[in-house]
Amino acid sequence: MPELNDATRGRLLYGGDYNPEQWPEEIWHEDLRLMKSAGVTSVTLGVFSWSTLEPKPGEREFGWLDTLMDLMHDNGIGVVLATPTSSPPPWMGRLHPDTLPVTEEGRTEWWGGRQHFSHSSATYRRYAAAITEDLAARYGGHPALTMWHINNEYCTFDYGDESAAAFRRWLREKYGTLDALNEAWGTAFWSQGYDTWDGILPPRRPHYMRNPTQVLDFRRFTSDMLLECYVAERDIVRRHTPHLPVTTNFMPFWTGQDAWKWAEQEDVVSVDIYPDPADGWGAQYNAMIGDMTRSQARGPWMLMEQAAGPVNWRGVNHPKPRGLNRLWSLQSVAHGADAICYFQWRQSRQGAEKFHSGMVSHAGEQGRTFQETKQLGAELTLLSDAVAGSAVPAEVAVVHDWESWWADQQDGRISSEVDYPAVVRAWHRALWEAGHTTDFARPEQELSRYKLVVVPHLYLLTDAAVDNLVTYVRGGGTLVSGFHTGAADEDDRIRAGGMDARLRDLFGIATLQEWWPLDAGVTVQCDGFVGTLWSEELEAGSAETVAHYRSGELDGLPAVLRNGCAWYLSTLPEPGALRDLLARVADRAGARPVLTGLPAGVEAVRRGDLLFLFQHGRDKVTVSVPGRHHDLLSGSTVDGVVELGRYGVAVLRKAA
Numbered sequence: 087m088p089e090l091n092d093a094t095r096g097r098l099l100y101g102g103d104y105n106p107e108q109w110p111e112e113i114w115h116e117d118l119r120l121m122k123s124a125g126v127t128s129v130t131l132g133v134f135s136w137s138t139l140e141p142k143p144g145e146r147e148f149g150w151l152d153t154l155m156d157l158m159h160d161n162g163i164g165v166v167l168a169t170p171t172s173s174p175p176p177w178m179g180r181l182h183p184d185t186l187p188v189t190e191e192g193r194t195e196w197w198g199g200r201q202h203f204s205h206s207s208a209t210y211r212r213y214a215a216a217i218t219e220d221l222a223a224r225y226g227g228h229p230a231l232t233m234w235h236i237n238n239e240y241c242t243f244d245y246g247d248e249s250a251a252a253f254r255r256w257l258r259e260k261y262g263t264l265d266a267l268n269e270a271w272g273t274a275f276w277s278q279g280y281d282t283w284d285g286i287l288p289p290r291r292p293h294y295m296r297n298p299t300q301v302l303d304f305r306r307f308t309s310d311m312l313l314e315c316y317v318a319e320r321d322i323v324r325r326h327t328p329h330l331p332v333t334t335n336f337m338p339f340w341t342g343q344d345a346w347k348w349a350e351q352e353d354v355v356s357v358d359i360y361p362d363p364a365d366g367w368g369a370q371y372n373a374m375i376g377d378m379t380r381s382q383a384r385g386p387w388m389l390m391e392q393a394a395g396p397v398n399w400r401g402v403n404h405p406k407p408r409g410l411n412r413l414w415s416l417q418s419v420a421h422g423a424d425a426i427c428y429f430q431w432r433q434s435r436q437g438a439e440k441f442h443s444g445m446v447s448h449a450g451e452q453g454r455t456f457q458e459t460k461q462l463g464a465e466l467t468l469l470s471d472a473v474a475g476s477a478v479p480a481e482v483a484v485v486h487d488w489e490s491w492w493a494d495q496q497d498g499r500i501s502s503e504v505d506y507p508a509v510v511r512a513w514h515r516a517l518w519e520a521g522h523t524t525d526f527a528r529p530e531q532e533l534s535r536y537k538l539v540v541v542p543h544l545y546l547l548t549d550a551a552v553d554n555l556v557t558y559v560r561g562g563g564t565l566v567s568g569f570h571t572g573a574a575d576e577d578d579r580i581r582a583g584g585m586d587a588r589l590r591d592l593f594g595i596a597t598l599q600e601w602w603p604l605d606a607g608v609t610v611q612c613d614g615f616v617g618t619l620w621s622e623e624l625e626a627g628s629a630e631t632v633a634h635y636r637s638g639e640l641d642g643l644p645a646v647l648r649n650g651c652a653w654y655l656s657t658l659p660e661p662g663a664l665r666d667l668l669a670r671v672a673d674r675a676g677a678r679p680v681l682t683g684l685p686a687g688v689e690a691v692r693r694g695d696l697l698f699l700f701q702h703g704r705d706k707v708t709v710s711v712p713g714r715h716h717d718l719l720s721g722s723t724v725d726g727v728v729e730l731g732r733y734g735v736a737v738l739r740k741a742a
């Protein structure tokens with residue numbers, strides 16, 4: 087199978103989405119001059135070009151793209167060619183309203199924006215296949231082409247009639263009989279028993295709370311249907327260019343797609359990362375998405391999009407202070423990215439994203455944004471040989487699962503304060519602050535290579551996942567689990583006793599009486615720390631109680647349990663406490679931080695034989711690094727001590 091390396095050819099790839107159809111031709115030449123001066127090696131063409139390529143049904147306008155492909159090739163810039171299928175032209179919705187998605191309230195999502203297509207629409211799929219086929223036939227042999235980019239950020243839900251029919255087909259395949267479906271969905275509750283497949287609907291807005299398993303299956307179905315759309319286009323381009331890798335870009339840590347499943351269908355895993363420059367923990371977020379994407383890719387990955395400056399879809403959109411874009415880009419490289427790209431090359435002057443930054447901002451060539459773009463391009467060139475293709479070692483894994491996230495979000499949940507991604511982020515942050523590089527893992531995957539595995543909060547676990555966690559600990563691994571884990575089976579049926587019996591046994595829990603969620607801002611005192619968000623009324627069995635609750639109704643009951651190498655945290659400790667606890671457990675498990683004694687805000691990551699250091703703050707700091715090293719960025723040799731300034735980066739290789 088082709089891989090990222092086939093497109094990068096052993097180098098770090100640098101570039102971005104390029105939308106030349108928004109500009110007159112003379113700007114294209116100017117763009118090429120600037121691209122070359124910035125060390126750009128790759129552009130992604132055609133992401134939103136459908137109405138330009140097919141202005142009327144069945145017509146083709148390839149001339150402009152021919153010119154651009156040739157121009158790119160003549161200038162030594164590779165092309166990641168996109169299928170334009172995420173934004174159908176207006177004629178499609180007008181002539182074929184069946185291609186438009188419908189919301190849960192029954193409202194049609196009209197053209198005039200983007201991503202207004204129904205994954206289940208046969209008409210949409212036919213047009214998408216046709217334009218993909220023609221693009222692949224025309225450009226498959228073009229020397230500029232390095233990779234395919236299918237669609238863009240698949241994310242559209244559809245509750246319409248064609249989707250309803252597809253949902254029924256999907257359910258029939260899954261359950262075989264209506265009895266099995268009724269049993270899995272628990273339809274005896276509230277008189278929901280189905281007597282015919284035709285009676286089943288997507289979970290459209292009902293009078294009161296929805297059937298949670300119906301919702302869960304609809305999430306699984308939606309992810310699968312979007313994936314079907316991807317696979318259909320991927321297979322078309324693959325037929326023409328079996329030697330070229332194919333990708334589609336994920337939104338980071340997004341709820342709609344089971345990215346574990348999707349990644350298996352991609353040659354290259356790519357993602358779009360937009361940390362908020364105003365988020366004091368933006369660097370941790372960037373690290374987390376990098377770790378997650380690397381784990382999905384099982385190796386180097388592609389940062390398909392980031393912003394050179396502000397985005398324009400937050401309430402208040404902050405620019406990036408000087409140096410921050412470089413810092414976060416190099417941080418992504420340290421976390422395994424072999425491609426650093428942006429949305430987009432040149433900032434638009436019209437359209438919905440004219441206030442969204444580009445590598446060339448409205449300020450132009452002399453603007454700070456482009457000057458920083460140039461500097462980064464030069465530095466990536468410098469690092470390229472030493473970095474590209476190398477692995478990022480991790481001794482710790484965070485277990486994360488989309489299905490559990492979906493089940494956790496149901497209408498009738500225990501606490502709407504529990505925000506699954508925020509809980510995962512809190513655990514990743516604790517490990518990140520403790521200096522560990524972490525992988526992400528799926529609940530059913532073999533875990534024995536990790537010294538420490540943490541499960542921040544997996545409400546739903548399949549039998550296979552439960553067995554996997556038990557096997558991991560029985561085999562000598564150390565497991566730390568967060569609250570409300572293992573409560574439900576894969577049909578979202580609550581397990582007897584409120585927690586799977588094998589897990590209770592593993593954690594040494596005798597009984598679980600009640601879940602006691604905490605209101606926003608309310609905390610519970612525990613021995614030596616403060617718990618947030620959640621607490622549980624537990625009785626310890628074989629476990630040792632490491633910390634008790636010391637306030638409120640649960641005063642005196644166990645908060646943190648330890649049963650050999652299995653730990654259970656029935657609350658979410660505040661950040662410093664979670665960090666310290668995980669650092670202690672990691673140390674006992676033999677997992678070592680990348681470097682010890684780092685000043686606050688400094689991150690160390692190993693990739694291949696290199697040690698990356700990042701100062702995420704603005705002050706000058708001194709970092710002790712045993713031994714003599716060359717800093718590949720500054721070209722200097724450092725002996726035992728490295729100085730980093732505001733947003734400073736060092737990339738060190740041991741001196742011979």
Ligand code: GAL
Pocket residue numbers: 238239358360391393397398429439442
């Ligand atoms: C991404 C998208 C791009 C652009 C960008 C703006 O979600 O793929 O096309 O819209 O956001 O931040």
